[in-house]
Amino acid sequence: MSSSRKPKTLNEEIIVCRRCPRLIKYCKTIAQEKRKSFQNWEYWGRPVPNFGDPHARVLIVGLAPAAHGANRTGRMFTGDRSGEWLYRSLHKFSFANLPHSENSEDGLILKDALITATAHCAPPDNKPTREELLKCETHLDRTFREVPFRVVIALGGIAWQATIKQLKKMDMLFENEKKFIHAGEMKLKNNCSLIGSYHPSQQNTFTGRLTEPMFDLVFEKARRILNS
Numbered sequence: 001m002s003s004s005r006k007p008k009t010l011n012e013e014i015i016v017c018r019r020c021p022r023l024i025k026y027c028k029t030i031a032q033e034k035r036k037s038f039q040n041w042e043y044w045g046r047p048v049p050n051f052g053d054p055h056a057r058v059l060i061v062g063l064a065p066a067a068h069g070a071n072r073t074g075r076m077f078t079g080d081r082s083g084e085w086l087y088r089s090l091h092k093f094s095f096a097n098l099p100h101s102e103n104s105e106d107g108l109i110l111k112d113a114l115i116t117a118t119a120h121c122a123p124p125d126n127k128p129t130r131e132e133l134l135k136c137e138t139h140l141d142r143t144f145r146e147v148p149f150r151v152v153i154a155l156g157g158i159a160w161q162a163t164i165k166q167l168k169k170m171d172m173l174f175e176n177e178k179k180f181i182h183a184g185e186m187k188l189k190n191n192c193s194l195i196g197s198y199h200p201s202q203q204n205t206f207t208g209r210l211t212e213p214m215f216d217l218v219f220e221k222a223r224r225i226l227n228s
């Protein structure tokens, strides 16, 4: 196969994307420096592709890979505390075959769920700039158009805003657009729904802003919508 062929799949396109020099540099630097406890790891250190079932009815939108989480393991929400929360809840409601996620070879399979992000590269301080988010919108747009979702779950404020923007672009919002409410369901056109959730970051889980029952409620609701 010629190395000059153009990427075809969305994930191939994401992995080779180099549109944000600051983030590409940061991901590489982190991968070289490594955290002490992960010195034996070969860090992924590039854009992290979507993870899950390409035919999913549940599309989960996160913020961005964590520097020593997905930027290390190469798989969304894998190898960090946020991922422990996410996969535990996904497993409880039969969206995942395992309740945890450690590395890309751990056998984890998502069922009827796919995880994407507003930025596919780890940003310093977990904060992509506005420009970087804008650049990564093309990947988000393609994800929304390729995945046959019925329910979208937005994790955190930035994911919520990016999701609303994308849904507007796709003319899926009704006029009575509601504000973000944790575990609140917003009805969309085409019999779809949007559910907002606080991000399962340590900032929220350590402070009690997000508890396990609160987070479970989001996935319980998604399951109920699919079953209705």
Ligand code: SF4
Pocket: 014, 017, 018, 019, 020, 021, 023, 024, 047, 119, 120, 121, 132, 135, 136, 137, 139
């Ligand atoms: S954040 Fe998105 S647009 Fe920017 S380099 Fe990474 S994959 Fe490309």
